[in-house]
Amino acid sequence: MTDNTNTGHNTPAHPTNSSLTTHQFDVLIVGAGGAGLRAALELQRAGKQVALVSKVYPTRSHTVAAQGGINAALGNISEDNWHWHMFDTVKGSDYLGDQDAIEFMCQQAPRIVRELEHFGVPFSRLDDGKIYQRPFGGQSQHFGQSQATRTCAVADRTGHAILHTLYQQNLAAGTQTFSEFFSLDLLIEDQQVTGLVALEIATGQLHQFNANAVLLATGGAGQIYRTNTNASINTGDGLAMVLRAGLPLMDMEFWQFHPTGVAGRGMLISEAARGEGGLLRNSLGEAFMVNYAPKVKDLASRDVVSRAIATEIHHGRGCGPNKDYIELDLTHLDAELIKQKLPGIRDISLTFTGIDPIEQPIPIHPSCHYMMGGIPTNIHGQVMTQTNGENYPVAGLYAIGECACVSVHGANRLGGNSLLDIVVFGKAAADHILSRPAEVCTTKTPAPKAINPALLKRMQAFQASRDTEIPNDANNDDSVVSFKRDLQQMMQRHCGVFRDQATLAAAKPMLEQLAQRLKTLRVQDPAQGFNLERIQAFECENLLAVAWATLESALARTESRGAHARDDYPERDDQAWLVHLLFFMQPHITLKQKPVQMQPKTVAPFPPIKRVY
Amino acid sequence: MLFNIQRYQPEAASAQQVGAQNATYWQEMTLDDALVKPGMMLLDALKLLREQDPTLSFRSSCQEGVCGSDAMQVNGRNRLSCITPLAELSQPIELMPVPGLPILRDLIVDMTLFFDRYAQANPTLNAGKFNPDQEHLQSPADRAKLDGLYECILCACCSTSCPSFWWHPDQFLGPAALLAAERVVIDSRDIQPKQRLEALSDPYQLHRCRGIQQCTTSCPKGLDPSRAIRQLKHQQWTQS
Structure with a gap:
């Protein structure tokens, strides 16, 4: 039993960074x-x-x-087949997904979802006792014919339910x-x-x-x-x-920019809102998705819907005093349905905008999601x-x-x-x-290794304060907060829903400037325990590396495919770009190509065709 | 905007000299009203205060009230900073760590006891044998019994506002863990509800609840752990 006075965290006040506890697993x-x-x-x-x-x-x-749900061709509501799920995923990927991997995932899906159910996930239920499923964007029956109903849901709290259930199972497993x-x-x-x-x-x-x-x-x-x-x-x-x-x-x-983030805040309003019948409207009250995806409208793929929203706003049809958002309208839906199937997003809307979606539309804007x-x-x-x-x-x-x-x-x-x-x-x-x-x-002999000198240097650099040997730049009023803010701002402006050569290229000197700033970035908190400023400094370093990979890759890919929309190269170019792009940072920045795996193991490949919803 | 924050800085120089008690102190902090925007949450304000003083320590992750990281005592009540509107709070806004758990730094407490009691409550469903071809069937009515139980985010607002948990955090499971226990007992798929109820029959784990209902008052997700505990006691009594 735990002794409530000894937390196990009573360590010396200033432990040295050079000591290393070793574990073997x-x-x-x-x-x-x-x-x-x-x-x-x-x-x-x-x-x-x-x-x-x-x-x-x-x-x-x-x-x-995660809110909306998890896809599996269970066919609990309407006929379904893992092969259709595979087709939808390949098409949704704009043919860049590896078809052997997509095939495997879609084949496994029904079993893996039943396994989650067996572990305890409290899926919503149909009258016959089976797992509830809802329609989601990009889903079809018979390879693109009619809307499928494939997303298994725990109301709109599916991720929470899955995470907690898996945590509980791990507790039991030890x-x-x-x-x-x-x-x-x-x-x-x-x-x-x-x-x-x-x-x-x-x-x-x-x-x-x-x-x-x-x-x-x-x-x-x-x-x-x-x-x-x-x-x-x-x-x-x-x-x-x-x-x-x-x-x-x-x-x-x-x-992926999710079409429906809460405007001005960013948090997610699930696609389930549209799956249950919600509609996107511009300032004229038009349900405009019909102009972008005549067949499936609001349930087009996320990249398509986000571009549609950005385009509506760009053409002055955004809502509000600044015409800078779009409305997600659920007011025509049954109030009971919203309470039962979308309680979490109603909660988020009430908390962060004060709007009850039963009565008023939710202001939304695309938000970086995945x-x-x-x-x-x-x-x-x-x-x-x-x-x-x-x-x-x-x-x-x-x-x-x-x-x-x-x-x-x-x-x-x-x-x-x-x-x-x-x-x-x-x-x-x-x-x-x-x-x-x-x-x-077989485990190798667990020899404690010396700490990587580069790592130690990074730690010491961030932590250098007035009294250490590494001099602190007197004029350095930079902080982890402003560093992160500037990085995020730069990516938002230069690498958003739509991109082009000029805006992407203009970001490169900014990246280099941020890399320079990182070298002199200092953590003011001198403590060892719960020094969250130091953690943020490491996170800034990681974010910069990810941003760098993103910008270099976005510059290199001179076509539009899926979520990568280049104004200057608006078409998909399968001749040149039906290929993965690898980004290396060490020993120096390099881009390489890797072929897309077009050959599934058990079915015929889906050759790239024009992607229309 | 005025704040009064209980600080605990165990590594500060004063604490090294005269012992840990002096590492605890109250600090007044002021946030420029120009920075306070409509609709702002307490977490947004805390982040701005941390720009003034980077040593100000608190946990946060999802920032939308679903991960349970940022429970703290706000004007005497346990709340999540990310879904507490600043406009609701009277000034000076008094912030303390949630009570009853060892404080590690400022608003950060050691959650070990809390998670240990959760594990002890055995919150893991046992649905018997796995059939890969067919899910366990559950009627919508049986599924509805889990509503109000499964949504818990383990923020500890309830357990750390419970006087019984303050007294016996090593023996009384506390409202969060008991809510989780009831969630599996009442699940129509579980094959061992009786054993689960028997395992809770000692004087402490379940029965130290005195029905104070502070747990229900403090739940930021609007759940009712007190009711779940009453149900557990009732089920135990009717089954024995």
């Missing part, structure tokens, strides 16, 4: 959202020694904010969790990932975790934009670790890299969930496919680790 999972928890559960139950390292308590992870540990850098020996170094936030102590396999599940990085739906913790920590280790990120030019790109992996979650044109897996390193790019979302993700992605590939990566031959899994 079979598998190390970084990040405790849906992907990390699903993988941990599988591995822990199979008898592996698992450490779940997370910078927040697991239930604070951003999976908790998974060991290191909460509030901030991961800093991967440890690599002879081209094999052997663990990582993390900072214990409560004490400022450094810890070295050794493991046979490191699984990154660190989520997205929507915080590179000023207006976003993301938690403040979504700063791309895993992505930047990978870049610093000389490994690539893939397809980083593709960021990163389609990420750490390239194969369908087993193994991280891939490229040398001399050859693509191969990095020994001992996996990535799953939003931080990974398998790629199942290609250039644009369909609503309801992200919760699916995290559980399918969380389990797939765990299965792959479990299937590896025993000798590969």
Whole structure:
């Protein structure tokens, strides 16, 4: 039983950064959202020694904010088939998704959702007792014919229900969790990932975790934009670790702007609102989506709807005194339906705008929501890299969930496919680790390694204060807050819903300036325990790396595809650009190409055709 | 706008000299009214105050009231800073960490006891055997019984406002954990509700609840842990 006077956090007042606590595990999972928890559960139950390292308590992870649901061709309401789901996802990806990975995900979906239900997820129900499903954007029956009803939902709190259920299952399985540990850098020996170094936030102590396999599940990085739906913790920590280790990120030019963020604030109003019948209206009261997607209207793919909204506002048809937002109208829906199926978004609207959507439309504006790109992996979650044109897996390193790019979302993700992605590939990566031959899994001798000098230098640089040997620039009134603000502003202005050569190129000197600022950025808080300013400094470094990858990739891709819309290159160019883009930061910035996997394993490929909704 | 914030800086020089008690103090902070915009939440104000003093420490993540990171005592009541409108608060706005858990720094408390009690409540559903071809069926009426129970975000506003939890945080499970216990007991899919109720039959885990109902008053999500606890006691009594 815990002694309530001894918290376990009573450490010396000024612990030195050079001391290192070492831990030994079979598998190390970084990040405790849906992907990390699903993988941990599988591995822990199979008898592996698992450490779940997370910078927040697991239930604070951003999976908790997912609202609308998780796609699976259960056919509980109308006929459905995983093959149709696959077609929709390939089309939604604007043909940039790897078709073998999409095939695998859609095939697995019904089983993986029933498994979640079995674990305890309190899905909403139909009268016959089966899981409730709702229509979502980009879904069809018979390969594009009629609207499908494929999104399995827990009211509009599906992510919360899935995250908490997986957390509960991990409690029962006995998974060991290191909460509030901030991961800093991967440890690599002879081209094999052997663990990582993390900072214990409560004490400022450094810890070295050794493991046979490191699984990154660190989520997205929507915080590179000023207006976003993301938690403040979504700063791309895993992505930047990978870049610093000389490994690539893939397809980083593709960021999803969710059509319906709360105007002026950014938080998400689920696509479920439109799935249940909500309509977007401009200042003239027109339900304008019919002009952009005549067939499916408000349930077009998210990139299409966000561009439509931006275009309406651009042409002066925005609402409000500044004509700078669009309205999401639910007032024609039954009040009981809103209370039962959309209670969470009603709550958010009431809290942040004072508007009850039963009575008045909600002011909305596109808001950065999701990163389609990420750490390239194969369908087993193994991280891939490229040398001399050859693509191969990095020994001992996996990535799953939003931080990974398998790629199942290609250039644009369909609503309801992200919760699916995290559980399918969380389990797939765990299965792959479990299937590896025993000798590969043998732990190396756990020798505490000296801390990477570059890492130590970074820590000391941020922490340099007036009394240390590293001089503090007298004129330096920069701060982590203004650094992050400027970075977000820059990305918002130069790399938003629509892009072109001039605005993108103009951002490059700003990036370089930010990189210079990072070198002299100082943390004023001298404490070791809960020095959150220091954590923010590390996050700024990570955000800058992600922004850099995004801008370089967006500049390079001279076409429009999915969420990457170039004013100067408005058409998709399959001749030149039906290809993944790899971004390396080390040893120097390089872009490389990687072929899209167009060949599924069990069905015929879907060749690229023009994407119309 | 005026704030009065309870600070705890265990590493500060004064604390090193004369012991931890002196590391706790009250600090008045002022936010320029020009910075206060309509519709602002307390969290927005805290972020601005942190620009004045980067050592001001508090947790935050989702910023929309679903992750449960930022519970704190606001003018004497436990609330989430991210969904507490500044306009609702009388000044000076008095901020303290949630009561009853060890303070680590400023508004940050050690959540270990809270999460330990949650795990002890065994909140994990046991639905028996898994059938990959068919979900467990549940009627809408049975599913409706979970409403008001499953939405908990584990922010600890309830448990840390409960006098019984203050006295026995190592033995009494507290309202948040008991809400979670009831959520599985009442789930039509669970195959061991009886064992669950039996496991809660000692004098402390469940029965230290004295019906004070401070938990229900303080829940930022509008849930009713007090009712869940009464249901647990009732189910236990009718089944024995």
